Amino acid sequence: MACACLPTTAHAAQLAKLHVTFTPDRLGAATTVEFTIQIKAPADAIPSPLTALDMSYPGNLGITTSGLGLATCTETILEYFGAEGCPADSRMGQGSALAEIPIGPAIERETAEVAIFRTPERNGQLSILFYANAPSPISAQAVLPGQLLPEPDQGHLTIEVPLIASLPGGPNVAIIRLHATLGPRGLTYYERIHNKLISYHPNGILLPDHCPHGGFPFTASLTFEDQSHTSASTTVPCTIPHRRSGRTSPVSTRAAGPRVSMPS
């Protein structure tokens, strides 16, 4: 009987869409990188739960010079105390995740707040934690371990997504949208100067002075519980200062805009 009450969760192949922006979007500036990944299954079916994300980014983004994550937080602290238990200087970004949860014959949507923290290195790599906190209809918290792998040509942001059961015996929660920022927007750090605690905004991710040919390419590769894979790419076009008016005007927009790729 219990099985009869559950909605169908036969997963079709997933599609993904990636959108990335810089704020501010100005060459040579320190910026916040904002990305949104949307996951969709054909015919309005529930997508298979996401299990891993690997997002490549241009190697000339100053991730390691961002001044983000000057302190660390741990999985244990997050599990016991939540995001409030972590040092302010360990926070590197924030966002939200939208999930579809089959409850009975209905499909509920639930939004979780996401906070991104620096954590001690794993395997000698720059490691991060995504902490997702969903209050209702099902209260759930999850810690998603990840890594930032800066390389000269192409860096990678990787996230492992644990499977979260919607209800005992039920299907796992499927993320259909992940939106996150990596950068100083909305963050306040603290430093002690002459025994006074001074607040400041971390520098941010440095953009290069010159526009790379074709803009800044990003690709998200996603792996799902049903062992399928898909990927989505986008390119952030460069904007350069408009000398006369001081405004910015886009250049090199040929490859701009999100692209959807078919699942493998």
Add this chain to the structure above:
Amino acid sequence: MSRNPNHRGHSAAIAVLATLVAGAVWMSAVSSAARQQPTAHTAGSINGTATAHLHLVKPNGSQLDEEGPVTGALPGSMSAVVYTGKVLTGNFTIHTHGGSIYGTGRAAAHGTGRYQSFSGTLTITGGSSRYSHAHGHAGLSGTFDRRTYALLIQTTGRFSY
């Protein structure tokens, strides 16, 4: 052509004197080496430690242009282009009174706090003026301030020129 015996004797005396002077200079160099570090052991090599305190001149994405004073074995100033990532790599020029020294460096970064430590190797690939034939390898270590981008670089080793 006959040889002048007096001339031969004069040449021998100069040779002996030159040997004595050379020996005295060598002894002076050896004793000097024992007294102080760093020291120029020979006319063509430098052995010792140099320390550079670099500050940011211009950021450019993951690349930082830095410069600052150098103290120790090669007093002067350094300018460097540093590519940041899990591994720090870069090109540098040390400017001294005797000329410039060029090279590259590669170091692995460690740590999660404001100050990241790093260690690796430095390779001297050339130079100008007195150091136009500079070459050698040295150890490289230091710290990187992730807040201000300041670099403290210490190199220890020997290079020839």
